[in-house]
Amino acid sequence: MKNEYIPQLSEIKEVIKHTELEYTFRMVYEGPVKPGQFFEISIPKFGEAPISVSGIGDGLIDFTIRRVGKVTDEVFENYVGDSLFIRGPYGNGFEIDNFKGKELVIIGGGTGVSPMRGVIEHFAKNPSDAVSTTLIAGFKSPQDVLFKDDFKEWEKTINVIKTVDNAPDGYEGHTGMVTKYIPDLKFKDIKNAVFICVGPPVMIKFSIMEIEKLGVLDEQIWTSYERKMCCGLGKCGHCKMDDKYVCLDGPVFNYTDAKELFD
Incomplete structure (x- = not known):
């Protein structure tokens, strides 16, 4: 029987640089895992950090990591051929079946795109699984911008709106907050629309306000409180919000539950 407290050693097979601070580490892993779940990545003497799964492959999983602290600083010293300790997966993740046959809209801000990348990949590779798929990423x-090469592939099969807050002179892409593009969304049947929204708390708040103006019900919206994850096992209590433990009951929540949670 697997001991959830004991990490396993995982080899880094590939490292993909996105920005000066964000890299994707492609690592060896065998076992079931869902988009939106997370692992604890650890280095002896330095500690561990909860990191969302940003990609799922054959015997491989991706972790897109931002260099922001002691553990992640040390992770960035480990590259191809080296190994890190991982334990997981934890949390509930996104259920792909919840979005099949729907008019799916995925809204992400910054690193919030990472935990949703597995969902985006599925519907970009299997566009007929949904009535339509739209990605708004800010x-x-x-x-x-993360996943630049992925965006080029996604644009071939799904509707993609990639926007930036601060654009240099001559920039020809979309500009402004993701909320700017929500009111213009068109649907065949708003009752068959579903939304996933992940990013900074203020982005989630105002995005959902715009979504609900379209006539969307709470049960049609999913989000993730992935920033609140801690030990992964519900033992430390740091992720507790009201009567929920984010690492056990989440980090993915339907908005009927998420709207009641306050940290």
């Missing part, structure tokens, strides 16, 4: 600037 970043601070063109230099902060």
